[in-house]
Amino acid sequence: MNIRRITARTAIAGATTALAAGALVGISTTAANAVDVTNTYNCSNAGLGLSFLSEMTVSGDLPVPQYGAGAPVPAGIINITAKAYVPDDVAPLLAGAGVTGAKSKDYAAHVGTTAAGIPLSGDFATDEGGTYWDAAGANSAFVTPAPGTYDALLPDAFTLTAMQGDTESIEMDCVLADGQVPQSFGSIEIVKQSSNISVPKTVTVKKGKAAKLTATFSNGTGGVGIGKVVAKKGSKTLDTATVKNGMAKLNLGKKLPVGKNKITVTYVGNPSINTSSAKTTVIVKK
DSSP states (O other), X not given: OOOOEEEEEEEEEOOHHHXXXXXXXXXXXXXXXXEEEEEEEEEEEGGGTEEEEEEEEEEEOOSOSEEETTOEXXXXXXXXXXXXXXXXXXXXXXXHTTOOEEEETTOEEEEXXXXXXXXXXXXXEEETXXXXXXXXXXXXXXXXXXXXXXXXXXXXXXXXXXXXXXXXXEEEEEEEOTTOOOOEEEEEEEEOBOEEEEOOSEEEEETTSOOEEEEEEEETTSSOOOOEEEEEETXXXXXXXXXXXXXXXXXXXXXXOSEEEEXXXXXXXXXXXXXXXXXXXXXXXX
16 A cells, blocks of 8 residues: 555644643733644555655644743643545545554654653544544643753654554554654743742740751742752751752751851752742740
């Protein structure tokens, strides 16, 4: 069977409202102008001697101009529909082989080093233009890359699997055709998340007893974050602790002098989250 060409048009829609619940740091009230971008893929199954060109046109834009770095993006907020026409001489062969649809489990958009998986699946249907693959899908959960400005790129490769009812059939590897580079349907700035750390205003302890306190941390997504927290009196470090489940437990030791001791507690940040500080007073009584 020689499939000459599949023409696809993909639309990205409906993410703005759902994204607002995630790590947004600059949601746009109006989406950018939609763009059409096209890549041609060479899809093949060497064992069957099957080869065809797939020209895929993507139409859409990114719903926000900025997003937090290292932030979780929940599943199901980026929706894609695809319409892929099958050449007239191929459609009867597919029907005769019992192929009723297709899917791509590894279709993904790429933002920097991050792949946002958007699996596609759907049945074959017909309209005035002929037989086409009527597919849809939504993103799997992923985490945004480090800070920077990135293009959202079409995949350089994906796998297309023919379906016979609910049964997987022929599997084809699709890679960018010679001379092609992944096209971008938009640009997004990934920025550091803000952070917030809080501690009790005062902690009271008897002389000779260890002064302890718990710092509560959150990042710009409302999540619990990761990283280190440092407690200092002036320039002297009293303790360092790791954030676990949104909290860092600090032991300031037994040597603080009697009276009021001003302590600064600082979240030291990481490549995706900014630093933040809070102050407390440890009162040591005789």
